[in-house]
Amino acid sequence: MSTTSNSSQASASPGRWERVRDSYMWYSFKRDRTAQLCLAVFICMVIAAFASPLIAPTNPYDLAQIDIMSSELPPFWIDGADDRYALGTDAQGRDLWSIVLYGTRVSLLIGFGAVILQALLGVTFGLMAGYLGGRVDTILMRLADIQLSFSTLMVAIVVGALVKATMGSAFYSQYAVMMLILIIGLAEWPQYARTVRASVLAEKNKEYVDAARVMGLRSKRIMFRHVLPNTMSPIFVISTVQIANAIISEAALSFLGLGMPETHPSLGSLIKSGFDYIQSGSWWITLIPGAVLVVLVLSINLLGDWLRDVMNPRLYKG
């Protein structure tokens, strides 16, 4: 099946909703319990994360609300738990439930932000490389190869060190979210560029591109308006994988102390901050944000798998 959502045999001229309802995507979604469950979990997590100031009982960013005396309290099912802290507290006495909510928000923000940046860079470069070909193609793709030969970690360390050295570490922690989006976005754009380039190469020899050129349209217009929409399905699929990857990259960077500062923790920095206390028995500080991270990434990945099966892009490479 190479059909996408508009493969329905619409009668006269159906509305947008009818198109969705008759589409193969919706048909497949209705029959796939895993996809439904994952979407439900993912949406719940996104809503909870972005509504965290409303849901969370305390504001973990507000130092005045933190009481160091109530640190390392266990979650409710263990003796010694405090009623005020359902999931216990961390080493600084912050409510774990609140801080996991806030942390998920930070992780999602960085994940989506980085993927948007990756997609902007990667799709533009991939389109240009594939469509214009020749020297542009060579230069952009060699650039991508060079970029891929650095690991995300290395880019993060170098950029982080440079920024900290020139602007000071206070500046770095203030703009840590931006920095991480920038770092992960820059490190991973070649994934998009390669996928898009491959599909553009397949698309650009089709006659509708010739027809558009004969119409006297500009190259830019042909690239973005004619070729790009035809390469959307691999872009969608790779996006799900990339969001999960970006969240994991962020967690890994934060775990190594290169990411979010302790005062504005993401899931990764929470895992890290709890890691020191595992030995002393306070395992929940690490395991609870860890479990949230696993569930989040797993649900995104499973959704991505489903999407890949539905759209079946020929050029997908995980």
Added chain:
Amino acid sequence: MALLEVNNLDVRFALRQGEVHALRDISFSLERGERLGIVGESGAGKSVAAFSLLNLISKPGFIAGGTVNFDGQVLNHMSERGLRKVRGNRISMIFQDPMMTLNPVLSIGEQMVECLKAHRRISSKEARAIALDKLQQVQIPSPETRLDQYPHELSGGMRQRIIIAIALLLDPDIIIADEPTTALDVTIQAEIMALLLDLCEQHNVGLILITHDLGVVSQVTQRMLVMYAGRVIEQGPTREIINDPQHPYTQGLINALPQMATPGEKLNQIRGSMPSLSNLPSGCAFHPRCDFINRADGQPRPACTQQVPEFVESGNCRVACHMVAEMLEDRRLKEETS
């Protein structure tokens, strides 16, 4: 001066194995409202000729020499920007396969509006009105609905009508139709051809019809070119060429038409196949397949294998053939002596 004048057009492809000469020395002209047919086997260079008129040959091909004069401008020396003003606007093109020519993810209306807005400063609403008018001209049923439909919702015949509507959108001076009916059903072929002819006559649009269907050429066009291995081998008024073909290749093509065969017998064919452009036979490219290579005395004509034939005038036609040249020469000598 004619609206379109092509002089000694020479197109090559720079391939790894060396340069391949795709078009050699192509010259023809087209008056306003005139219809010209370009005929030849697959690989003769018909489509390359069409694309080179708009300077749209993609790499590794390039125009190595000659000029394409259109309305006082030399298209192959023009800037990309100037060319865009000609493409689609003054010269438009219709492709072979209507299934492939429309963008599958854009609605018909979007594609038409886009083309209009690329060349004229008009609002989307006005563009839509023009698009609707053109769809009515190509006699599509319920044109308003079509504007919001996607190509996959339409049949092949309807799509080709839409492509004709798009070609007419900006009231061009010339339409280049590259095998416009080859991919269609036989019954629809006639309809589409009649429609195209009708619209060209109505709007006084010149038509360059590229096809291998001699029947269509004889019905639609006033003049024609016959191409073989990147060269024009015969050109002139369509009626004269169809009724009295001079070049052995043209004769072979006409003989190969199914209606020329005796019922119950095998169809006539030209033996052999088109040579590869990178490895052309010496002399006349057609000589290995030619039945007239021998002279009246039974000896092969040396010029055929050694020398590329020049054009000779025969009536209103121009023919590139040693045999025809020899015949004409003989006739002239006889007339002189008598």
